[in-house]
Amino acid sequence: MATEVLKQMVLAMGQKARAASRSLAKVSTTVKNEALRAMAAGLLEHAEDILEANRRDCAAAREKGLSAAMVDRLTLNQQRLKAMADGILEIATLHDPVGEVPKMWRRPNGLLIGKVRVPLGVIGVIYESRPNVTADTAALCLKSGNAVILRGGSEAFHSNRAITRILSDAASGQGIPAGALQLVETTDRDAVHELLQMDRHLDVIIPRGGPDLISLVTEHSRVPIIKHDKGLCHTYVDAHADLEMALRVCTNAKIQRPGVCNAMETLLVHQSVASYFLPQLSEIFSPAGVEIRGCPRTQAILPGARAAQDQDWDEEYLDLILAVKVVDNIEEALAHIERHGSGLAEAIITSDYANSRRFLDEVDAAAVFVNASTRFTDGNQFGLGAEMGISTQKLHVRGPMGLEDLTCTKYIIQGSGQIRE
Template sequence: MSIRDELVEMGRKARQASRALARLSSRVKDDALRAMADGLEEARAELQAANRRDLEAAERAGLSKAMIDRLTLSDGVIASMAQGLREVAAQNDPVGEVVRMWKRPNGLLVGKQRIPLGVIGIIYESRPNVTADAAGLCLKAGNAVVLRGGSEAIHSNRAIAAVLERAAAAAGVPEGAIQVVGVTDRQAVLEMLQLDEYIDLIIPRGGEGLIRFVTDNSRIPVIKHFKGVCHVFVDASADLDTAERIVLNAKCQRPGVCNALETLLVHRDVAEAFLPRVGASLGEAGVEIRGCPQTRRWIPEAREATEDDWHAEYLDLILAVRVVDGLDAAIDHIDRYSSLHTEAIVTRDYANAQRFVREVNSSVVAVNASTRFSDGQQLGLGAEIGISTTKLHAFGPMGVVDLTTTKFVIFGEGQVREG
């Protein structure tokens, strides 16, 4: 069977499964999700054995520490995958919900009801936990899913998918609801992106190169998230202890993820007080600072920032720092360089906080909190399918509800149109 024939067959099975999934009761879906969570925990040794094969290959290939971190199925990652599935099971089922209803002058009742999208294709790199997160969210929302992970995680993804498929089938989920593309050839991605007859939406998760490749080659609508150039602005009124804690957390806790801080903006009035202390703390954490001339005055060891640094998603222990004249300048900088992912302000000025929230149009805007909270689980969505930085049809971290759409329903008593 050719790669195209294999992908077409997967698409056909997924489409058939999606019709059955749309009718599945909440109880069956939730029982399946809990069984899938139990299965992951029970198969921990099996999953980690498969993961070791991927990690050994990654080390031989010279992948970066950030990539290897994303690839690793630690005990904590497996426990988090299972917990995410249980949290999704505990959420209300969005399918069938009537989100709005109104009465027309002719007596018709018109409403909008949530329905599944149908079949969702997920194309992702490195992180094998996406296999469980995506499968769980799609199942809860009544969608079939076709998963195509990166070749660097092929053994991990196959092992996770096998556990999920067994548990879901035993709970009454139709065959074809969860499928993993087992072909590592890049041609499989191109063929998958042509299956608009079977797949309703593509969600890519990975680096900017992957997402642009998917966007450029897909005949299917794509949820885009090119990169995460996240900013923190330390206002003149900020509590500097709070600001330092937020900056260190946002940059250093896990620098290789898309919600990590990449550019720090500091109000001119607090630069002298704040930059030397935060520079010392960042230096102790191993962070390389690239700063504007004013920044380098207060952090002499900082390298000179270039125009490219303001655009950069480092995904590493590197931070661009700029001193700005005030809130207007900070918002202007964010407007020019932001990737619409996540921005934060540290301030004790209520009016400035409200202006920042109102005028910064990224998908997540935080006041006195780390950018690292831009995450589906942290925001209470359970597992996260991804983050959209385009405004159609979702914006920001995407949970179960974002994997549905709405249809109009009309209730009448024999009315006919006369005009």
């Protein structure tokens, strides 16, 4: 697409979204929930249109030689559409944060000052994931009163377009302003650059995808971003650990779903329990197909383990591979986590009160666990409801991002003619 045409197209989307966001901010929770229910119904009603579009995407993906796993992630069917619709219905049941007044106080001069939650405005979401992200994102943004501009992966282009059109029509039918939900309907990569420059019409950009996407957005965005970077999670088995619990938790953290950001990538074990604990772990992990890459002390205990290289301590495997290091004490564990952790989730298994407190206090991560699996790092598991990714940055939101994190506050000040002296 010619640069100027593309620029104008993206700009027009931004202006339309900004205008829609002004009205959307005033829409009642009741109307938003009605719209969400209509959107869920729309997906099921027009299932065949979506599946038809999806077949085009899947055929193109096979032609391009994408792996069977990738094609499977892309593929929609009645059951997956039903799950998408159920996801939207669940968001309709969540508490609407807009309009809440978390604080209000009176000043000595009589001014009544309150902080009220309002939508952020217009959110840009750039993602590479499965088509279900399209529906989740649309629903979360609508419920929190935000207009959204979606830019999905090119593999899912036809699926995303079909889904967005159906959702947008259903929402409009319930009084949601046009422009509240838009998809960038081109696979031209320059569209992403145009979005990143549009700080006048976008209040935040949320990139959801691999390290290349995150790096591109961090480098070039004029718009504030909320990023979800990699997850390199550690579990530290302390000298004073209930080793049966440690086995159970480590197994869950590594094996239950190894391909996600909150799975364990590195195990740290106190030297006083390593020779007893690691062989037991190996008895579970070996048959499960987990490859262990160990430090020299680990290899001395588990002669079958491969030697860990320096880069193993910094690698997010997202696979059935585990780096294992034997440490002298909790200080070494904390130092290792400080140096190699990604700031997402870290866990200690211990029965010692002082060590549990120290781990909670000193580890600098979005989620710090005592005696539980890092796999719980998730909006639903925390009780926040559906989430919009997990933020690994410190500004605005850290950890699972729920509806409240898609809002900001404004001060409202009610006076009776006060002036400043």
